[in-house]
Amino acid sequence: MQKNIMVFLENTKNGFADVSLELLCKAKSLAEILGSKVIGLAVGHNLTGLEKLGVYGADKVVYIEDEELKLYRSLPYSKAVISAIKFYKPYIVLFGATHVGRDLAPRVASNLRVGLTADCTELKIGEYKVGDKIYKDQLLQIRPAWGGNIIATIVSPESIPSMATVREGVMAIEGVDEKRVAEVERFQVQFSASDLVTEIIEQYEEEKKVDLKKARIIIGAGMGAANETTMEMIFELASLIKAEVGGSRPLVDAGFLSRDRQIGQTGVTVRPNLYIACGISGQIQHLAGIMDAKRIIAINKDKDAPIFQVAHYKIVGDLMDVLPIMIQGYKEALKYTEK
Numbered sequence: 001m002q003k004n005i006m007v008f009l010e011n012t013k014n015g016f017a018d019v020s021l022e023l024l025c026k027a028k029s030l031a032e033i034l035g036s037k038v039i040g041l042a043v044g045h046n047l048t049g050l051e052k053l054g055v056y057g058a059d060k061v062v063y064i065e066d067e068e069l070k071l072y073r074s075l076p077y078s079k080a081v082i083s084a085i086k087f088y089k090p091y092i093v094l095f096g097a098t099h100v101g102r103d104l105a106p107r108v109a110s111n112l113r114v115g116l117t118a119d120c121t122e123l124k125i126g127e128y129k130v131g132d133k134i135y136k137d138q139l140l141q142i143r144p145a146w147g148g149n150i151i152a153t154i155v156s157p158e159s160i161p162s163m164a165t166v167r168e169g170v171m172a173i174e175g176v177d178e179k180r181v182a183e184v185e186r187f188q189v190q191f192s193a194s195d196l197v198t199e200i201i202e203q204y205e206e207e208k209k210v211d212l213k214k215a216r217i218i219i220g221a222g223m224g225a226a227n228e229t230t231m232e233m234i235f236e237l238a239s240l241i242k243a244e245v246g247g248s249r250p251l252v253d254a255g256f257l258s259r260d261r262q263i264g265q266t267g268v269t270v271r272p273n274l275y276i277a278c279g280i281s282g283q284i285q286h287l288a289g290i291m292d293a294k295r296i297i298a299i300n301k302d303k304d305a306p307i308f309q310v311a312h313y314k315i316v317g318d319l320m321d322v323l324p325i326m327i328q329g330y331k332e333a334l335k336y337t338e339k
């Protein structure tokens with residue numbers, strides 16, 4: 001049996017969702033271990049450039065084209081994906097944990113009576129042993145559990161395919177090969193009136209105001225920065241060093257930052273070159289979002305704050321003292337470099 005990996009490709013107004021491309025790259029590396037192929041599953045109407053998904057690792061793209069699939073609707077999309085899974089019999093199916101993926105994947109899993117792990121932060125191939133029984137080539141679906149206090153590895157050895165959703169930004173875009181081209185194969189699905197009971201009258205998409213995922217420098221603000229004066233200093237420093245501002249969940253909950261700036265397990269996963277953690281204690285749920293930052297500077301007045309265990313540069317001090325020094329320092333440095 002060929003253990004192929006299928007990736008649901010979510011189409012958006014601006015092309016395929018980043019998470020779909022990230023998942024193709026991850027699927028490629030897992031398929032190499034399994035000696036299998038990566039199948040992208042594109043569902044929509046008038047989609048173009050499907051062969052280019054080979055660049056990210058798709059060997060084949062199965063395209064279900066129908067005018068009824070122009071915009072996402074739960075019932076026809078579920079039917080399309082279920083039909084393709086039944087026909088192509090993949091060993092693993094991956095979805096982005098987007099609004100669409102979170103609606104679609106459980107419908108598909110429950111129809112096929114297979115396991116589904118939501119919001120994985122890592123995927124691996126490995127063995128699973130119960131007593132004397134060894135299940136080989138299992139999809140190890142790794143994610144924080146119990147409020148982030150443990151990292152659980154979940155397997156569904158008795159059901160095929162194994163299915164998982166993964167949040168945007170968690171997997172890296174890597175192993176890209178500009179010369180690789182995917183084979184595109186059309187697949188037909190017939191819809192009945194009962195699949196089309198909902199009608200989309202108007203679609204409204206809110207533009208993203210911040211894109212933390214693409215930021216090279218991020219200043220992360222925590223509850224230690226939860227006052228207007230400190231937040232103003234953080235934004236001033238950010239504009240000086242061309243950084244984006246993100247923050248911890250309680251700071252967002254307290255209304256100091258918008259929800260799209262929340263970093264961590266239930267926010268965005270970021271991978272900047274530099275992350276400056278200002279007044280962040282460093283709880284596991286926050287760290288889950290910054291573990292791929294190349295360099296971390298932490299500023300905290302508590303020398304024992306857990307953030308210092310992951311920081312590359314540690315500044316023990318009060319933000320009210322440290323931030324003005326940094327701002328002044330960068331202003332001086334900029335004057336020097338502008339000369």
Ligand SMILES: Cc1cc2nc3c(=O)[nH]c(=O)nc-3n(C[C@H](O)[C@H](O)[C@H](O)COP(=O)(O)OP(=O)(O)OC[C@H]3O[C@@H](n4cnc5c(N)ncnc54)[C@H](O)[C@@H]3O)c2cc1C
Nearest residue numbers: 222223224248249264265266267279280281285286301319
């Ligand atoms: C299921 C679940 C999901 C969660 N998801 C997320 C998530 O996605 N993202 C997230 O961030 N959290 C998340 N949390 C919350 C998480 O557990 C922590 O509560 C949170 O990260 C703590 O935020 P904080 O570091 O800003 O605040 P605190 O833990 O209160 O830390 C504030 C820090 O600031 C320091 N400080 C205070 N004043 C100053 C000052 N003047 N100068 C310098 N330092 C100062 C303190 O020493 C302290 O270390 C989640 C929790 C649960 C249960």
